[in-house]
Amino acid sequence: MNNTHNLQLDHNGRLRHFLTIEGLSQQLLTEILNTAAGFTGVTERSVKKVPLCRGKVVVNLFFETSTRTRTTFELAAKRLSADVLNFNAGISATTKGETLLDTLRNLEAMHCDMFVVRHEASGAAHFFAQHAAPNVSILNAGDGRHSHPTQAMLDMFTIRQHKGDFTNLKVAIVGDIQHSRVARSQILALNTLGVPEIRLVGPRTLIPAAAESLGVKIYYDLCAGIQDVDVIIMLRLQKERMATGLLPSEHEYFRLFGLTQERLRYAHPNAIVMHPGPINRGVEMSSEVADGSSSVILQQVSYGIAVRMAIIAMALGNNEAIS
């Protein structure tokens, strides 16, 4: 059985793959955040490039559609001077019947150094990492409902920029936890970084069974769930949740769990509001909140580039040169 800890780290305990937050130390997560902080300057310069990964080939291997994540990964890799290949696996190899392993082997044969993988099956990133050649790194850009660790890290980065310290925070995650790889990774990251109180808020159809075992408190009422919290993370609600009978309507969802300016008052006065995007305005939150002073949603996107630069650079083994 493969141990995640060993699988993600090389024999010196350094990041080789980035598959999940599970098994990573607080020290390593902090190192990622610190490295990312060093990169934020790069993205604001007129020449937005550093030569850290020059000559390396990064492949975006997306079996599921994505705009934001793929674009920020591409930007991050390009700012590190890596060559980037976008491989839209959903409409090429797999539709011709190629197995996942064959897709991986073929791309490896082109001497690529890193695969940024998104796939609809939980465990897909582990699968690639278990079968990858020794000199190839796998970054998980989202596998099923399991993990989306770079999103979680950019969220942690955003929280740290605004709150400084994690160890006195109350954080609420609101919405479709059940189907959310983002939420699972956030919960692990928040726990690892020492957040004392993590709350999940949503209707029971969207909260996983045995959710308490993840180290969280469960709330079925939004106002109670965000009472006095410092950070509110809203999750995207997929339209298919209505079709599959998990919810009656968007209307009722917004009435019960939509974040409005009025409900925001239950939170701490300095609370920030986050969302991994894309937002459904009028479903997860009102436009007033999305565009309001508490919202840090667009900063999340910007920080996403620096955080992904940090993780790519660390996994490609060039992180010493950064400081």
Place this chain on the structure above:
Amino acid sequence: MNTLSNTKIPNTVSILNGRLQDPANRIDQIVDIHVADGTVAAIGKPPADFTPDLVIDATNLITIPGIIDVGVCLREPGQEYKADIASETNAAATAGITTLCCLPNTCPVIDTPSVVELIKQRAETAAKARVLPIGALTRNLDGEHLSEMAALRDAGCIAVSNGNSPIRNTLVERRALEYAATFNLTCLLQPLDHALRDHGCVHEGKISAKLGLPGILEAAETVALAKSLVLAEQIGTKVHFHTLSTAQATAMLGGSQYTNAQISAGVAIHNLHLTEEHIGEFNSNCHVIPPLRTEVDRAGLRTAVADGRIAIICSDHQPHDPDAKTNPFPNTAPGISGLETLLSLTLDLVHTKVLDLNTAIERITWGPARSLNLPYGRLNVGAVADVCIFDPNAIWQVNTNKFRSRGHNSPFHNWRLPGQVQWTLLAGRVVFKRS
């Protein structure tokens, strides 16, 4: 193995000094067994004028009736790239299994006498284990149209089943159970509500929450079980619930409210050893349906095996080609190649004091025989001489790469287990001898 078939086949065999463990006849003693013409000729002293062609010294060994494994997949016809009858019956012989009751989920499905004939012929040619087909309950396992059960029975099917294929319409299930009852055929049912299962691939609980894998609610089993129990009782038929996975299901079998129906239940050996925790980081060899569940479920299943509510321990043998398991967890084929670990994993439950030896052996011999009305699984005088002789003190390390089964998909790789088969006799004929 070939040398055996090239030598003269012994007609008479004496098994000397072994400890006979025959739960059906409540025998546990060191005693000699004498076999002639495929049946047990005598226990203790040989019959007058008996000269054995073969003498087996079973000193320090245990002799049991040949193991009966209910509900296996042999993959032939149709999926010979995974396994075939020759490979799997050979694996069975090395594992002390003499009777395999195979599920109808072949391609084509076992829903016509010709498929039954083909399977029986292949098994007779291989001559390593007896294969008893279980016919389809519905045509092509479609869950909608009844199969020609009378023809299947006449061709040699010992039961009928829809396997893991759903019967979504309860009225169809009623008709199928009634029609089977007409011919006194046992229905082997896999209790699983397919709507509740949805796309689930692991137990719904801690691991599904952590790994984001779609879960299978406990009630997916118990709802289906409750429905089938009530139907079977109303109709008055014989039903065997193939592999239970929840403690709650075993609790539902406890009462004596079912007097009209003849109910029995089984469990897969892996559900008595593993829990959801063994999935670890997406170990696809732990992908099975019904899923590995919790510690509480494992304990409940063990108790039910010990007290007899569960009459059968089976391997739930499902050999796969390597590609079937080489994918992200939810996209892999469920199932474990289990023949070659069935006896040792069962004996391990004796070592860890979950079961006494007699009960453990009963659940893999006489338990299946009496539940499915098979004339095997016991070793009294006149009985068919299916015999497994094993060394209870031998400890071996499982190496799935050395499985005789073509399926190497097992989560028990590298486990150290007790009990090694030394001899297997099928109707008095040696089909396996450890060299």
